[in-house]
Amino acid sequence: MAIILDSPSGTAVAYPLRRLCRGTTPDVDLSEDGGLLPKPPRGSSQHGEGGNGETRSIVSDEDRGDMKVDCSPTLALAGASALAGASTEARREIATRLASLIGRVIESHGRVRMAADLQVLKRELSRSHDVLASSRHESDYLSIVTLVEANLASMDWRSATKQQLKQVEQALAIGCAQSDVTFDHYSHAARRLRGFGLPTMPSFELGTEEENSGAS
């Protein structure tokens, strides 16, 4: 989703809403009239004389307590920006924790302790749903989490190689480094896991030898 704004140079610029919320764009007025226009400077004609010489209002919107026109959108943006920032921070924390847990699994690879480390990782992956699902901004990282969960549910832990586990670690680590985790990150991670022979979907046989004729 994008919002079209007039840039100071006079050309229209499309800003993705996600970026708007992160406070990286000029101040925006999301007022009721739908005019997604750059906010005019305070004390300009909005509160002074109109174009036809008529005095519209000499009281500023803020002074008369009208939060709807001017202040509310700014607050909303600030709030949204803070929320997005908070969700990114929360995701980074989760990703760091998950990456350290898969690191533990890699360390204990080949020993009985690996089972315990895997169980802890699975529990943490599952718990991360609640935090990540609360923000749409982090939905693509949640998809990476479900991808890893799918892989762990499809894989026999005793047959997993260290190299395969390192691929899982790389997939989870995407959340630590990136400021925005996008669908492309998810798609790339899925292809990479598949490329290393890591199953991410259920395996089955269509039938017994007798039945195994035609899936149509």
Added chain:
Amino acid sequence: MPRKTAAFFCDTTVLYFKLHGHSLHKAAVRNAAAAGRLVTSNFVRGEYIRGYVVGLIDLFFAIKEENSVPDGISVFSAEMGNRPRKLANAFQSTVRWLCDHEDWKNVERTLRRLGDLIRSLLFDLDDEFPTRSRDPLACELGILTFPRSTYDSDHIFDFYEEFMAVLERPTCRQCEFRDEQQKELNAKGVDLHSKQQRSKYSQYEGYVKQAEWVDKAVRSHLQHPSCWYCERLGDTIIALSAPSGMTILTGDKKSFPALADILGKPVEVIPPVQELRPQYGSGYRRRRKKGRKRGDRRKEQ
């Protein structure tokens, strides 16, 4: 090892083998890919969607509506008897797979996992089978897809709505395809479905059933397309629409060998896992023996 060919025209079983199959089946498809390019069609893709993908969407909505994973699964499984046996096996395995996840009884988490799985099925399918031959039927189900963007459960709703819209009023080339094929077969003098053919190929149960449906379709006075026919005549339509110069690749040994023989098209059948096992198993045992010897030698040193 399959014989060399320019390309293999893969039927639906091959899609299942490559995406969900036993490692031996996956290896068999890989071997085929080494001998010739793997090609499929939108009709085959549509069969996968109608059979497996939409089945999982049913499960998704059953869980959502029941607001309980076990109840949703039980409602879904109650209808399993109405599904083809092979698909029922696939769904049972998928349900087991879903229940292998941590906190699988948590509705939100399971729905998210299932939703992500459903859309990734088609993403993976398109990655694994990027080459398609022209689909003479112009099946509309086969072109349905999910947006390649951030997950949204609305995508599942939209997909289901589009699917139902096609099912209710398909505007494909089914009727034209039927007429064209009838003319072509008559001109070549090919007998696809007569009683004599059915008794000649009676050991191919799948073919006999297909031939009965073809007979019904030929006598049908329906003036508009119906997905009902394609659901039953899938194997025949795939065999008829296999492009010349390509070998039909299938895991279905009960109908394709007969259909291919009648139509004079080459076919390669991937055997069931049970038949693949011995040849791979012996190799595995040989490697293990060698390894043990090496280990023993190391100990001696």
